[in-house]
Amino acid sequence: METPESMQQLEKLFHEAAGLGPRERSDFMARVRDSNPELVVELESLIAAHERPDGFIDSPVYETAAESIAKAQPALVAGQVVGHYQIIAPLGKGGMGEVYLASDTKLDRKVALKLLPVEFTNHKDLLRRFIQEAKAASSLNHPNIITIHEIGEIDSVHFIATEFIDGQTLKQRMKRARLKFADVLDVSIQVASALEAAHAAGLVHRDIKPENIMQRPDGYVKVLDFGLAKLTEKSSQSKVLDSEVGTMLRGHTKPGTVLGTVDYMSPEQARGQVLDQRTDVFSLGIVLYEMAAGRMPFAAATSVDALVSILEKEPPPLYEYAPEIPAEFQRIISKALRKDREERYQTIKDLLIDLKTLKEELSFTQKLERSKPPRSSAGLSTRRAATE
Known part of the structure; x- marks a missing residue:
């Protein structure tokens, strides 16, 4: 279980390891495996990402x-x-x-x-x-x-x-103003619908973020840039094949390679593990949180800190920043952001069903409220007179 102390320890170990040469680091990691075995995987992921060519961890692909x-x-x-x-x-x-x-x-x-x-x-x-x-x-x-x-x-x-999409990215829109919840829900459903279609065709996007989501003036949302998208095996697990094309500037990738944009990575993506469609579920969960709260769920000063947060830290409860958001939407985001992908939505389709159900329930409630007859001023006057 992650604690503030383990977070501090992980960060301390990372900075120590980053300053060592290959031989010294090998000895250092051996000592860490003996003294802090629960932190080894996260530490190795941070070091691997830190040493990408061209400072990859600080620069989106x-x-x-x-x-x-x-x-x-x-x-x-x-x-x-x-x-x-x-x-x-x-x-x-x-x-x-x-x-x-x-x-x-x-x-x-x-x-x-x-x-x-x-x-x-x-x-x-x-x-x-x-x-x-x-x-x-x-x-x-x-x-x-x-x-x-x-x-x-x-x-x-x-x-x-x-x-050619004549519109603005979700990133640009969020910079201009905080989104109303009705807009948040509408964008969420459209993006999830796009990903459902991609996953059904065997494609995992792997780089879902506000910059890759555009909205036209008529409200239509478009998911862009399948540059990191991966064909998946036609199996029940839908796991990513070994032929990684997303890193075209770095040659062939292999297990342990970190692809995507750090702030929107899933834990398994940050670790360089084999990916399936559940990585898109997590990334979309981050986008949903950001739209609703007006801030990132794993806000951090540096990319290294962001990776540590994604791997170890739970996001602040959404109601702290958006108390008006329905509890069901908060539950949906919380489930999408589970660090263990076995505990997440197993498919985007399941997440989409919950989003659509929430929209229908809210729409019904609004119609019910509008159908109530207004309280007449005459009735109010009569009741007031009776109490005087």
Whole structure:
């Protein structure tokens, strides 16, 4: 059982181990296994994440990818042409490279055009696996999942053309104002619905976060960036295959590799363990908590502290920051954020059912309240007179 003392001890051990050389650290870890065996797994996870190339623990994989591609190939300017796509303007640096607003000159529509890192050209097997999984993502036909129009290559430049979403990310929306609970519930249901469709097709997203959720002006939510998505085995366990494509900038991954964005990782993801759809359940639980509370459930000053919190610490009760939130929604989040994935929702579908049931119950209650006849002023006057 995690305690404030064990948290402090874990952090102390991490800082001690981080400052040691390989041989000294090996001896140090051996002593830790003898004296604090219950902390060894978490400590090894923190050290492994800390030593990712390019300071990976402090830099989300998408940002790292964008920085790499920005150095590797020149930015395009308005008017330039890539195949039948004409560049209109840069949209920013997203997962898997530079993203541009472009015009599809064949179909006369706007698209978001992503140019993939040149590393894909140098790793044929990696590129093949990426295309395989991108095709799987493109087969998803769901209103809450971004549509992939085309995957191609022109002059050794690999690209992905997706629908252009004219809206704002959930991250941007939360920065502007606190969401009303009705909006929180609506967004939650739409994102869960998208993930249910992805999981049914054998895809685990692995990087659910507010930056990867967009909302159009008409209220429709779109889940973006399946750049870390994994095909799963067609088995009851739906475990992630060994061919990890998400780390295209670091070659092939293997057990122990940490993928995703630290603040939204599941405990098993932080440990580099084999993942299944329950990792998306946990990440979505973090997003739900953040929308409702206006703060992160595992708020921390550094990425290392965030990992420690995700692995060891329970989030503050939601009612401390949002007392108006229904108790049932708090229960849903609490179940989604169980550190032991066996105690979590076992499928996104189960979580979605609870969200929809809550929405129906709240809607019924509201209708019931509206159906009550208003108290007449005459009746009030009569009762007052009778008591005087």
